[in-house]
Amino acid sequence: MIQLTIDGRPIQVEPGTTVLEAARRLGIRIPTLCYLKEINQIGACRMCVVEVKGYRTLQTACSLPCADGMEVRTNTPAVRAARRMVLELLLSDHQVDCPTCLRAGDCELMRLAQETGLRSVRFTGEKHPARVDTSSPALAVDSSKCILCQRCVAVCREVQGVAAISLAGRGFASRVVPFFDHELGEAACTYCGQCTLVCPTGALTEKDDTEAVWAALLDPEKHVIVQTAPAIRVSLGEAFGLPPGTVATGQMVAALRRLGFDRVFDTNLGADLTIVEEASELIQRLRSGGPLPLMTSCCPGWVKYAEHFWPEFLDNLSSCKSPHQMFGAMAKTYYAQKMGIDPAKIVVVSIMPCTAKKFEASRPELAGSGYPDVDYVLTTRELARMLRQAGIDLAALPEEEFDAPLGISTGAGALFGATGGVMEAALRTASTWLEGEPRRLVFTEVRGLEGVREASLTIAGQELKVAVAHGLRNAARLLERIRSGEATYHFVEVMACPGGCVGGGGQPLPADGPDSLPALRQARVQAIYRVDEAKAIRYSHENPAIKQLYAEFLGEPLGEVPHRLLHTHYHARQPVGIRVR
Numbered sequence: 001m002i003q004l005t006i007d008g009r010p011i012q013v014e015p016g017t018t019v020l021e022a023a024r025r026l027g028i029r030i031p032t033l034c035y036l037k038e039i040n041q042i043g044a045c046r047m048c049v050v051e052v053k054g055y056r057t058l059q060t061a062c063s064l065p066c067a068d069g070m071e072v073r074t075n076t077p078a079v080r081a082a083r084r085m086v087l088e089l090l091l092s093d094h095q096v097d098c099p100t101c102l103r104a105g106d107c108e109l110m111r112l113a114q115e116t117g118l119r120s121v122r123f124t125g126e127k128h129p130a131r132v133d134t135s136s137p138a139l140a141v142d143s144s145k146c147i148l149c150q151r152c153v154a155v156c157r158e159v160q161g162v163a164a165i166s167l168a169g170r171g172f173a174s175r176v177v178p179f180f181d182h183e184l185g186e187a188a189c190t191y192c193g194q195c196t197l198v199c200p201t202g203a204l205t206e207k208d209d210t211e212a213v214w215a216a217l218l219d220p221e222k223h224v225i226v227q228t229a230p231a232i233r234v235s236l237g238e239a240f241g242l243p244p245g246t247v248a249t250g251q252m253v254a255a256l257r258r259l260g261f262d263r264v265f266d267t268n269l270g271a272d273l274t275i276v277e278e279a280s281e282l283i284q285r286l287r288s289g290g291p292l293p294l295m296t297s298c299c300p301g302w303v304k305y306a307e308h309f310w311p312e313f314l315d316n317l318s319s320c321k322s323p324h325q326m327f328g329a330m331a332k333t334y335y336a337q338k339m340g341i342d343p344a345k346i347v348v349v350s351i352m353p354c355t356a357k358k359f360e361a362s363r364p365e366l367a368g369s370g371y372p373d374v375d376y377v378l379t380t381r382e383l384a385r386m387l388r389q390a391g392i393d394l395a396a397l398p399e400e401e402f403d404a405p406l407g408i409s410t411g412a413g414a415l416f417g418a419t420g421g422v423m424e425a426a427l428r429t430a431s432t433w434l435e436g437e438p439r440r441l442v443f444t445e446v447r448g449l450e451g452v453r454e455a456s457l458t459i460a461g462q463e464l465k466v467a468v469a470h471g472l473r474n475a476a477r478l479l480e481r482i483r484s485g486e487a488t489y490h491f492v493e494v495m496a497c498p499g500g501c502v503g504g505g506g507q508p509l510p511a512d513g514p515d516s517l518p519a520l521r522q523a524r525v526q527a528i529y530r531v532d533e534a535k536a537i538r539y540s541h542e543n544p545a546i547k548q549l550y551a552e553f554l555g556e557p558l559g560e561v562p563h564r565l566l567h568t569h570y571h572a573r574q575p576v577g578i579r580v581r
């Protein structure tokens with residue numbers, strides 16, 4: 001162990017521990033802008049400078065390993081002056097339009113300027129020209145707000161293994177751009193939005209669709225339906241000061257009614273529908289010999305990643321649409337017929353934890369009814385902004401129920417919000433159908449937060465080998481093993497975001513900075529399991545609304561109507577970029 005003192009307080013740490021981590025263990029907060037634990041420790045922003053006895057210059061705490069006998073000072077006049085200087089230099093080249101910036105109130109740069117007591121910026125001069133990239137349906141990039149911290153680059157490369165963006169140019173000409181300086185809409189970006197969760201400023205954000213939804217809500221000709229993904233109810237509360245892991249389903253429904261939606265339905269019903277179709281597909285493929293493994297396809301980030309980098313596996317992807325797309329297709333057909341509403345007048349808004357769903361909703365093949373399944377996708381963050389604009393305090397609302405019948409769902413549907421959840425929900429139904437009776441509810445083998453999890457199950461006397469991966473770099477490791485023949489499976493779940501959708505790129509930003517994301521994901525996953533446990537019905541195929549849907553409209557799973565409305569196809573895309581191994 002290494003012994004040192006920080007601000008006069010002794011501490012023992014393991015070799016390799018940085019001064020920043022050691023200080024955090026003592027409860028000493030050293031400000032950072034570029035640091036991401038184990039992912040981006042490059043000392044680029046220089047906010048974390050400290051004085052170390054014996055060193056002639058200030059040192060960056062994030063990249064300095066602790067040494068025996070080291071004496072560190074984190075709060076001296078020289079340190080404070082240096083940090084202010086860093087902020088002044090950053091702000092001198094920054095589009096300072098804070099009141100109208102999407103990140104107002106959530107901006108780490110602004111927070112640090114306040115905390116360091118910065119009152120004016122001494123430097124003026126040339127600024128980087130603004131380059132606003134709105135070429136993708138999911139994300140917006142504003143280079144005039146980029147501080148070149150490279151967190152986005154590191155997350156994209158190290159966590160997602162995509163490397164869709166990188167640092168280009170040198171010196172003052174340095175900038176973060178998609179590969180080969182393409183626009184983001186042309187790049188091999190999966191639109192997972194993980195980069196938006198770590199960007200400290202308004203340089204990388206979700207594309208804001210709130211104005212279009214306000215316009216639809218105000219249009220008396222439109223019947224506006226909203227559906228909410230499983231992961232929203234366990235995260236929306238964070239944006240209103242509720243503790244992470246709070247389940248706010250009833251308040252969320254009440255808030256959406258107050259916004260003016262005509263019907264408030266539940267994507268969890270769409271998840272139940274996906275499970276009925278996907279479990280049928282799994283059984284069909286097991287009986288007919290493939291193609292196996294069946295791979296889940298409800299994550300559009302993973303689907304786009306496969307289209308760019310793993311086209312050889314596209315036939316393995318389930319043809320099932322994702323839950324919110326299935327729900328949208330039902331809203332524009334079954335629901336429209338039942339209610340006698342012209343589907344052209346129905347607007348479906350999906351509230352998703354996900355930026356990639358904005359892209360998914362725009363895919364032309366997802367319009368089997370003749371109308372787009374989903375008209376607008378709002379992230380959790382956008383919904384929170386709309387609620388604040390309307391003066392609605394989620395935390396103060398009484399609980400309300402979803403509208404029936406498309407608001408009825410099961411515990412299995414709720415599981416979609418967490419990594420391993422689609423697998424577990426599908427196994428509940430598939431094992432029941434294969435064994436002829438419900439035997440098993442919980443599949444702990446596929447739960448947890450390890451990047452790749454494998455299990456061998458015995459169902460109806462047969463071995464079923466399954467695997468779960470979350471985070472695309474973990475998925476790549478799994479796919480390499482499948483491709484080489486080192487591993488064989490019958491069923492594989494992949495979710496692009498760490499933790500699954502609870503960790504989606506559209507979720508509320510972590511109040512304590514991006515290093516608190518793992519703890520947030522953990523709290524949200526536990527909340528998902530509580531939602532499941534509290535449900536009276538926990539098998540998707542037992543959902544009475546799903547049974548009614550098949551009896552009145554869909555016919556049989558995998559039948560002609562489901563094939564037209566609930567299934568889709570995929571196509572290889574140009575791999576403009578590199579995949580990190």
Ligand code: SF4
Pocket residue numbers: 139155156160162163164165188189190191192193194195196
């Ligand atoms: S959205 Fe995902 S894939 Fe695209 S740049 Fe960001 S982290 Fe990379």
Ligand code: SF4
Pocket residue numbers: 145146147148149150151152153176198199200201203204
């Ligand atoms: S876009 Fe954001 S995360 Fe990426 S380098 Fe710029 S400021 Fe940092």
Ligand code: SF4
Pocket residue numbers: 191192298299300301302353354355356357495496497500501502503504505506
């Ligand atoms: S894991 Fe969920 S939130 Fe992330 S890209 Fe996939 S569907 Fe979207």
